[in-house]
Amino acid sequence: MSYTVTIQPSGKTITVNADETILTAALRQHAVLAYNCRNGLCGTCKNKLLNGSVSYDQAELKGLSDADREQGLILCCQAKPNEDVVIEAELIDAVSDIDIRTVPCRVASMKQLAHDVMQLQLKLPEGMGLIFLPGQYINFLLSNGEERSFSIASAAADNEMIELHIRHVPGGLFTDHVFNNMQEKDMLRFRGPLGTFFLRQELTGPIIFMAGGTGFAPIKSILQQMFSQPQQRDIFFYWGVRAQQDLYLHDLVTQRHQQFDRFHYIPVLSEPMDKDNWQGRCGWVHDAVIEDHPDLSDFSVYASGPPPMILAAKPAFSAIGLQADHMFYDSFEFSHEV
Template sequence: MTYQVTVQPSGHTFQAQPNETLLEAGLRQGVALPYGCRGGMCGACAATVLSGQVHYPSGDPQGLSADDAQRGKAFLCMAAALSDVEINAPQVGATPDIEVKTLPVRVETMRKLADDVMELTLKLPASERLRFLAGQYVDILLKDGKRRGFSLANAPFDDQLLALHIRHVPGGQFTGQVFSTMQPKALLRIEGPLGSFYIRDSAHPLILIGGGTGFAPLKSMLEQMMQHGLERPVHLYWGARAKADLYLDDLVKSWVAEYPLLTYVPVLSEPLTADGWQGRTGWVHEAVASDFADLAGYDVYLSGPPPMVNAAKVAFLAQGLPDAQLFYDSFEYSPDTVQAMQAGQA
């Protein structure tokens, strides 16, 4: 027995076996469904179930909030069909045909942007270029078969080197290596571009919200838009713990001085006394909610840790933001990194 899955609005169809995830079934049959971590954490694969029934053979996804479930959202990386199913996944068929490649890269430069944030620039082979959309990410392929995803911080027009902003995670296998033993000229393998986080064509003003290194894909988006000239208002909110965590604050301020349509609101959750901070404090999504009582006329892009993204989604939808105008990239630790952190490993 198989079930037919219909994807709207593209009209794509594919067949799913019982207990086969909809993501696996779709990718197996050439349907480019969105995905990220494949572990039910990041929410990149979320789609709305329009009709039919799905279930989660391996258990409910940890990243699926009660609010999302009530609105009919399902995580395709873990959901299996119990009947013929119709889903709404606007990303399918909307992304330009961009080839996903596996490539060797060499670490060209390493620059500390903050005590716990490293910028790696990666050089591709001379005969290769990685075509991507601003906001997408690449996976670093580790020797043990594991992978780590990082957003591209450079714009597609500036692709001679690929830039990543990597935060040091206690217990993190790869980030620990970056901050301890990695040197320029180190060789890595990447796969990409991946993800469905990119700017859509629209006449709406934009609200971009980054938490920590969630600024990286927003930087790529902004630089690409500025390259072509900002044609609609863009409101950038960057949430961080302390002032030092706004690791490219001066760069953003230089953009604001050059582009009148760009506004910038940094928000600190735990400013230090030594910061002498006179700006906004608290949670970054609350600052946005305070500034925009009605979000119906905006496109909102969220990038950062899952607690920020989940809280923002609930708040913004309650303030009139249509679901179709909300896009997000939820940064999630790998399962083995989470286990290491919980075990207190350094």
């Protein structure tokens, strides 16, 4: 049994097979809707149901509140049609032609950048470079069938060597393995590229990038793309971490700040240590953005990292004028039901 989903206003139709979610079916048919975690948590794939009905495997979905349900919103990464349906959703053309592939890779190098951050360089087979947009992520395929998501930190041009920044989650299945057992030359498999967090070229105003911890990874990839061309606009990078030791590529970002007049770097510490003798900004990173830019109506904001940072920033930024279609986020949700 399959159903047809019509996506308005484009009028594009897709076929959703039995037990398939709308998002999975859409991606299979190269109709890309905005999405991020694919676990029903982040809410990026929330869209309006115009006609028909859908159901979910789970009764409660963190990314879909009662108020959302009352407004007729659905979470496309979890929703399965009960009949032919019509939804209102933007199609993200920029990634629709990029194939999502399963790729083998070798750990080419491992470098500990901070006490809890490992930089992995993954070598892909010759001629099998990954075509991706800076900002996208990959999912490692683990032997128990689970997947783990990590954002690509390297430039898209160097597509046979993929850089990742992996934060150690003590007790975490995959990141414990990375920190305790992984060796150079180990083989891994991943699926990708995934996600719709990438630079919107059509928005030409000033940009604020905001990262929490390893949320710097996708932003580093996007910045590398931007620095390869002359920039006519201001670019602000706010990096929120606990203490100075967590600014794991501080020297690299400082260098870029010195090289590019219009690139502004603002590290923000939430719990500086005494030994830091920190003279810079303190507090929550999104508060620092608001202090410096009390009116965000001309800006685009790209935020990536811990879900609480993004949850706090979304309403706070919209209250000071940020337009909903100028905010893009990569929420590092960590449920691994796929």
